[in-house]
Amino acid sequence: MNPSRCRIIAIGKVRKTWVQEGIELYRKRLPGLTIVELRDGNPEKEAELIRQTLRSDEWPVMLMEQGETLTSISFSERLRSLGSQRLAFVIGGADGLTAELKTLAHWKLSLSPMTFPHELARLLLIEQLFRAQAIQQGSPYHRA
Secondary structure (H helix, E strand, O other): OOHHHEEEEEEOOOOOHHHHHHHHHHHHHOOOOEEEEEOOOOHHHHHHHHHHHOOOOEEEEEEEEEEEEOOHHHHHHHHHHOOOOEEEEEEOEOOEOOHHHHOOOOEEEEOOOOOOOHHHHHHHHHHHHHHHHHHHHOOOOOOO
């Protein structure tokens, strides 16, 4: 997994200090990973901002409750199988993603059957990206 080929597009700012600290910890471990924060509003405005931010060479990976749930190893393998494809992981706001935006997804991903605040989802995603890289590198970080 090449972090410089991944972006996280997220609605809203991270306000909780402890979540910010966790995100920064993993960002340092994933040089090249970009996080784009978009202003929150109503779902239609958020969807428009997301559409404007997505690049034509990226595969949108929409994080949603109805998405595919994977183990950390399966997630790592999926990322490896995508090779050099550019990915944009999209985390919606409090009201989630619009139905129209979900149709743009090349991959629908769920971090858990449970629902998390979007700030926490961002931290969980970035940790799983780091874990996927560690698995691919054979690092002891992931203990199965």
